[in-house]
Amino acid sequence: xxxxxxxxxxxxIAKLTFNQALTQMGYRRPGxxxxxxxxxxxxxxxxxxxxxGMKRHFTLLKEEFFAQFVGPMGKPIxxxxxxxxxVLWEFRGPHSLQEWTISCDREIGGKSEVYLKVGRNNETCLxxxxxxxxxxxxxxxxxxxxxxxxxxxxxxxxxRKRYHDWSSFNTLHLRIRGDGRPWMINxxxxxxxxxxxxxxxSYFLYTxxxxxxxxxxxxxxxxxxxxxxxxxxxxxxxxxxxxxAIGFTLGDKADGPFQLxxxxxxxxxxxxxxxxxxxxxxxxxxxx
Amino acid sequence: xxxxxxxxxxxxSGRTAAQRGSLLLSPSSGQLIVQHNQQQQVLRxxxxxxxxxxxxxxxxxxxxxxxxxxxxxxxxxxxxxxxVAKESKTKATFNQVIDVFTKRDIRRRGHxxxxxxxxxxxxxxxxxxxxxxxxxxLDVFPKEVFVPRNFIQRMFNHYPRQQxxxxxxxxxxxxxxxxxxxxxxxxxxxxxxxKSHPIRKYQRIMYWFPKFKHVNPFPxxxxxxEDAVDLAVLSLTRIANDLDAKTTVYQLPFTDITESGExxxxxxxxxxxxxxxxxxxxxxxxxxxxxVEGPFPLWLKKTCVYYYILRADPTPPEEKEExxxxxxxxxxxxxxxxLDLDRDLGDEENFDVDDLDEGPVFAMCMTSRxxxxxxxxxxxxxxxxxxxxxxxxTLFRLDAGTRELEGVxxxxxxxxxxxxxQSQREDGxxxxxxxxxxxxxxxxxxxxxxx
Numbered sequence: 001x002x003x004x005x006x007x008x009x010x011x012x013i014a015k016l017t018f019n020q021a022l023t024q025m026g027y028r029r030p031g032x033x034x035x036x037x038x039x040x041x042x043x044x045x046x047x048x049x050x051x052x053g054m055k056r057h058f059t060l061l062k063e064e065f066f067a068q069f070v071g072p073m074g075k076p077i078x079x080x081x082x083x084x085x086x087v088l089w090e091f092r093g094p095h096s097l098q099e100w101t102i103s104c105d106r107e108i109g110g111k112s113e114v115y116l117k118v119g120r121n122n123e124t125c126l127x128x129x130x131x132x133x134x135x136x137x138x139x140x141x142x143x144x145x146x147x148x149x150x151x152x153x154x155x156x157x158x159x160r161k162r163y164h165d166w167s168s169f170n171t172l173h174l175r176i177r178g179d180g181r182p183w184m185i186n187x188x189x190x191x192x193x194x195x196x197x198x199x200x201x202s203y204f205l206y207t208x209x210x211x212x213x214x215x216x217x218x219x220x221x222x223x224x225x226x227x228x229x230x231x232x233x234x235x236x237x238x239x240x241x242x243x244x245a246i247g248f249t250l251g252d253k254a255d256g257p258f259q260l261x262x263x264x265x266x267x268x269x270x271x272x273x274x275x276x277x278x279x280x281x282x283x284x285x286x287x288x
Numbered sequence: 289x290x291x292x293x294x295x296x297x298x299x300x301s302g303r304t305a306a307q308r309g310s311l312l313l314s315p316s317s318g319q320l321i322v323q324h325n326q327q328q329q330v331l332r333x334x335x336x337x338x339x340x341x342x343x344x345x346x347x348x349x350x351x352x353x354x355x356x357x358x359x360x361x362x363x364x365x366x367x368x369x370x371x372v373a374k375e376s377k378t379k380a381t382f383n384q385v386i387d388v389f390t391k392r393d394i395r396r397r398g399h400x401x402x403x404x405x406x407x408x409x410x411x412x413x414x415x416x417x418x419x420x421x422x423x424x425x426l427d428v429f430p431k432e433v434f435v436p437r438n439f440i441q442r443m444f445n446h447y448p449r450q451q452x453x454x455x456x457x458x459x460x461x462x463x464x465x466x467x468x469x470x471x472x473x474x475x476x477x478x479x480x481x482x483k484s485h486p487i488r489k490y491q492r493i494m495y496w497f498p499k500f501k502h503v504n505p506f507p508x509x510x511x512x513x514e515d516a517v518d519l520a521v522l523s524l525t526r527i528a529n530d531l532d533a534k535t536t537v538y539q540l541p542f543t544d545i546t547e548s549g550e551x552x553x554x555x556x557x558x559x560x561x562x563x564x565x566x567x568x569x570x571x572x573x574x575x576x577x578x579x580v581e582g583p584f585p586l587w588l589k590k591t592c593v594y595y596y597i598l599r600a601d602p603t604p605p606e607e608k609e610e611x612x613x614x615x616x617x618x619x620x621x622x623x624x625x626x627l628d629l630d631r632d633l634g635d636e637e638n639f640d641v642d643d644l645d646e647g648p649v650f651a652m653c654m655t656s657r658x659x660x661x662x663x664x665x666x667x668x669x670x671x672x673x674x675x676x677x678x679x680x681x682t683l684f685r686l687d688a689g690t691r692e693l694e695g696v697x698x699x700x701x702x703x704x705x706x707x708x709x710q711s712q713r714e715d716g717x718x719x720x721x722x723x724x725x726x727x728x729x730x731x732x733x734x735x736x737x738x739x
Binding site: 083085087090120173175179180181182209210211213231233254256258259263266279 | 505506529588592595634641644652
């Protein structure tokens with residue numbers, strides 16, 4: 001019994017270390033020293049936490065097992081096929097904030113701030129903060145002043161990646177109340193090669209400002225491919241069958257406070273929208 | 289434009305530099321013109337753009353030339369700008385600096401450093417959004433030197449530092465949102481040749497910028513109106529979300545001199561209200577208070593303006609009455625249809641979300657000074673069109689900083705009461721407020737009454 005527990009724990013540890021090794025290879029802020037700790041030193045061993053984790057993972061596994069008998073994605077097949085609208089993220093209560101991570105240019109040494117909290121009556125979420133576009137003085141960075149909010153990757157049992165499947169929809173529908181600033185919506189799809197790790201499909205989200213809610217409908221054919229913020233030459237449409245996350249970015253160079261209130265985010269199928277892709281997949285090296 | 293078309297023809301005809309040089313030299317009796325300037329440099333006529341070959345290079349004396357030679361200290365290209373910046377920072381002086389540099393040396397030594405310094409100094413001189421200045425800056429590059437002439441040069445990133453500099457010029461143009469024109473393209477083709485990195489970047493700009501120019505569904509006029517009242521009218525019509533809404537200017541800004549000689553400046557007050565909002569306000573129950581909330585921020589490009597709203601809490605479900613459609617209101621078509629539509633799962637068009645009811649908004653206003661006196665003036669102005677406001681208790685919730693609309697359950701400690709002369713004694717406490725708020729309100733209300 002103890003052997004089994006040890007084996008399972010080692011499995012968990014191996015998974016954790018693998019993830020952490022990957023993150024260490026990611027962005028390192030200029031000027032910060034490299035961490036020389038071996039991977040097994042970074043894990044904290046805690047028996048009760050391990051037990052709780054085990055319980056959670058096995059419950060998820062059980063749910064997944066029995067969901068297969070209900071239908072695909074845990075819904076009856078008739079619902080999965082005929083569904084026209086699906087609400088993905090509905091912000092009702094502090095538990096809905098667990099699915100989102102926020103970040104700003106403080107990580108590269110800038111001076112912006114960003115916070116996420118639940119709105120009035122636990123009915124909405126409010127992303128607010130201050131932007132400051134003074135670049136950090138490290139000699140490398142030239143532009144600064146951004147903040148983002150990104151949904152966490154949905155996870156199945158044992159921290160396996162799970163993807164959103166939006167193949168039966170073609171429009172993104174948001175209900176937001178902004179303050180007139182132009183935001184950017186990024187959709188991160190699952191890719192195969194490591195070079196495509198920072199690939200994002202983006203589009204603009206213009207807020208009107210004011211006390212009234214704003215319904216924004218963006219068809220997925222309008223999203224263009226960008227890698228680390230640079231729009232790519234080879235464009236293709238966003239494939240909706242394996243989506244990892246969605247995110248909002250603010251990077252207009254206006255220093256000052258900002259706020260964005262989101263009611264819900266959903267996808268819907270607009271039968272009137274027949275466009276495949278809004279930009280040309282034109283040939284490279286065109287004649288001048 | 290004629291000049292650039294002429295240049296384009298030359299490029300397309302594909303003549304080599306030597307041929308072009310001889311073409312230009314033939315009018316001047318077939319001899320190589322050798323000129324000497326002050327620094328005893330031999331000026332060759334080929335290697336500069338055909339446009340400038342027509343005129344003789346002027347010898348512009350720059351003040352510090354002899355001094356720098358004597359002292360032999362490190363002089364960066366930025367010093368040129370800093371010297372000029374002491375006098376005045378305008379487009380003319382910026383162009384003058386560029387002219388000084390171009391005429392100083394036919395080979396344009398140090399042009400990469402100069403262009404980087406110029407790019408950095410552009411915002412100080414206020415020319416960062418001027419396309420002609422960027423074209424003039426691109427003209428600093430010597431022409432045809434960096435064009436690759438055979439396949440090996442084309443393969444191996446010919447003159448990478450200069451190409452990177454060209455790309456940075458275009459990148460600064462892109463970051464300020466300036467669209468390049470045909471002159472930019474001709475210059476880039478002359479300098480770097482076709483299929484170079486700056487030309488590729490230019491092509492990318494010319495592809496994406498027109499696509500994203502009109503993608504904003506709420507466009508902001510550029511430049512913004514400078515007058516505060518005009519700006520307020522523009523932003524209020526923007527947030528009203530209703531084309532029938534009417535803006536009223538309740539007070540224009542003016543300064544008044546009191547008897548003691550003090551100058552008091554009065555702010556502008558601009559309000560907006562649509563017929564729908566007037567209807568909602570007329571139907572509002574006078575027992576429930578209305579709130580004046582603010583200031584809320586609204587961003588227009590880079591300016592932030594603040595607006596205040598007049599709203600009420602949503603009516604509780606027991607007091608909601610169903611609106612009965614009067615069938616005689618419209619004879620052309622029925623206003624209510626009770627059809628059995630037989631809709632199933634595939635026809636559902638609404639999202640499965642609870643509708644948020646935050647209470648109606650009755651009016652919005654903008655003013656430069658948001659204190660209670662000014663907002664009182666706004667309310668009295670509103671009262672002329674909405675007489676019911678005289679009977680409704682108005683609470684002020686003014687808070688500085690970023691805020692969202694107040695909800696029903698939460699009340700904050702920034703309350704203040706507006707004493708209204710026609711109030712009736714039955715100011716019942718709003719039923720939704722928790723007990724804490726009621727206790728806070730009671731002593732203040734009595735103070736209000738005593739006044």
